[in-house]
Amino acid sequence: MYTEILRIIEGGLAKDTKKVFNYSKLLADKIGKDGDDRMSKMILKAIESRSATTITMDELLTTPVDQESRLSIVDVSIPSKEGIPVVLPKLIDNKIADFINVVKYQSQLIQKGVEMSNSLLLYGNPGCGKTTVAKYISEQTGLPLVIARFDAIVSSLLGNTAKNIRKIFDFADNKPCILFLDEFDAIAKARDDQYELGELKRVINSLLQNIDSFAKQNILIAATNHSELLDKAIWRRFNTVIEIGLPKEEEIVKLIKTFTSNFDTEFNADDKRIDRLSKLFAEKSPSDIKTIINNAKAQTVINGREVLQYEDVLVELFEFNHRGNLTIEKLVEYLNDNGVPQTTIADRMNVSLRQIRNYLNKQS
Ligand SMILES: Nc1ncnc2c1ncn2[C@@H]1O[C@H](COP(=O)(O)OP(=O)(O)OP(=O)(O)O)[C@@H](O)[C@H]1O
Ligand SMILES: [Mg+2]
Numbered sequence: 001m002y003t004e005i006l007r008i009i010e011g012g013l014a015k016d017t018k019k020v021f022n023y024s025k026l027l028a029d030k031i032g033k034d035g036d037d038r039m040s041k042m043i044l045k046a047i048e049s050r051s052a053t054t055i056t057m058d059e060l061l062t063t064p065v066d067q068e069s070r071l072s073i074v075d076v077s078i079p080s081k082e083g084i085p086v087v088l089p090k091l092i093d094n095k096i097a098d099f100i101n102v103v104k105y106q107s108q109l110i111q112k113g114v115e116m117s118n119s120l121l122l123y124g125n126p127g128c129g130k131t132t133v134a135k136y137i138s139e140q141t142g143l144p145l146v147i148a149r150f151d152a153i154v155s156s157l158l159g160n161t162a163k164n165i166r167k168i169f170d171f172a173d174n175k176p177c178i179l180f181l182d183e184f185d186a187i188a189k190a191r192d193d194q195y196e197l198g199e200l201k202r203v204i205n206s207l208l209q210n211i212d213s214f215a216k217q218n219i220l221i222a223a224t225n226h227s228e229l230l231d232k233a234i235w236r237r238f239n240t241v242i243e244i245g246l247p248k249e250e251e252i253v254k255l256i257k258t259f260t261s262n263f264d265t266e267f268n269a270d271d272k273r274i275d276r277l278s279k280l281f282a283e284k285s286p287s288d289i290k291t292i293i294n295n296a297k298a299q300t301v302i303n304g305r306e307v308l309q310y311e312d313v314l315v316e317l318f319e320f321n322h323r324g325n326l327t328i329e330k331l332v333e334y335l336n337d338n339g340v341p342q343t344t345i346a347d348r349m350n351v352s353l354r355q356i357r358n359y360l361n362k363q364s
Contacts (some may be wrong), residue, residue, distance in 0.1 A: 064167040077145040079138045086136045087254045119215040121238035123227035127287025128244045130223035134180045146172045150186040162203045169210040178219045185226040211237045252278040259293040267310040292316045311340045332359040
């Protein structure tokens with residue numbers, strides 16, 4: 001059994017997925033024969049979830065590098081099966097589902113002579129889920145995501161940028177994968193930098209050509225939070241364009257419930273409180289909502305409490321909104337205004353009820 005483990009370690013270090021896969025199977029067999037059925041099944045399950053992409057992964061493991069820095073210019077992310085939660089308005093959800101269907105039926109569509117280009121441009125505020133949506137599409141289609149971060153690529157010498165872009169497209173071409181160009185606007189932003197305009201124009205032109213020929217047969221997703229920087233010529237290249245904006249009340253409620261799904265909460269089943277929270281979270285990105293809720297969860301665990309309370313979230317929300325100028329009077333007032341009983345506030349702040357009333361009287 002130790003031999004298998006040794007081979008798996010060797011395989012892992014050499015990024016030899018096939019080796020890891022084969023010796024894991026042997027290991028699972030042996031463990032099963034030794035009577036530990038549960039562990040054997042767990043190992044098989046762990047490798048099964050990857051097996052569909054194993055062959056592809058081998059091809060995708062040798063990623064292209066920048067000539068000078070020798071750093072890898074793409075990351076490959078294997079689709080997980082964990083079920084990435086994405087909360088979006090229904091209409092956007094539908095558009096993404098449509099895109100996924102076209103990807104899934106791509107070969108049938110080509111066979112029937114329906115030419116569909118598969119390119120998606122995601123734009124919108126930071127932290128609203130562009131990268132998450134790309135990962136979700138990868139998960140839903142089972143295709144690995146080849147991630148190229150344009151901000152990193154463009155920051156290298158511009159002369160190399162054109163070469164690097166070419167390498168990225170060549171690498172992803174004709175492989176079962178999705179090419180994801182993240183921080184796509186970096187290329188347009190370079191215009192303000194020291195680069196010569198002619199040189200940049202050449203880079204953009206070669207980018208456009210690459211997109212054109214790539215998107216005919218492959219799947220391309222690009223994301224930006226500075227849509228205003230992108231040339232019209234670039235917009236035209238994408239046959240699906242989706243704006244992912246800040247969540248509205250309905251989505252905020254879903255996000256709160258999603259981010260607290262692994263916790264007992266005092267407020268999720270309380271319509272009034274959840275409604276209040278959804279209003280207080282207005283204009284926040286899902287990413288900020290997640291941070292605030294995670295902070296509240298952390299405090300719950302650190303203080304040895306079992307249930308995530310309404311006031312836990314309010315305290316973190318208040319702190320998030322008033323980073324740097326926090327006063328206890330204002331926090332007490334905030335909790336009181338949002339329906340937290342004064343006894344609970346006193347308890348939470350570790351001060352007497354009289355003190356709480358003092359704070360509140362001072363405010364009014
Ligand atoms: N719509 C959403 N549904 C569920 N979770 C989300 C959503 N949007 C963001 N998140 C959470 O917030 C985190 C950050 O989101 P993500 O990186 O996808 O944002 P982004 O739009 O790509 O931001 P940026 O413009 O900064 O790259 C993710 O880890 C995810 O957990
Ligand atoms: Mg992102």
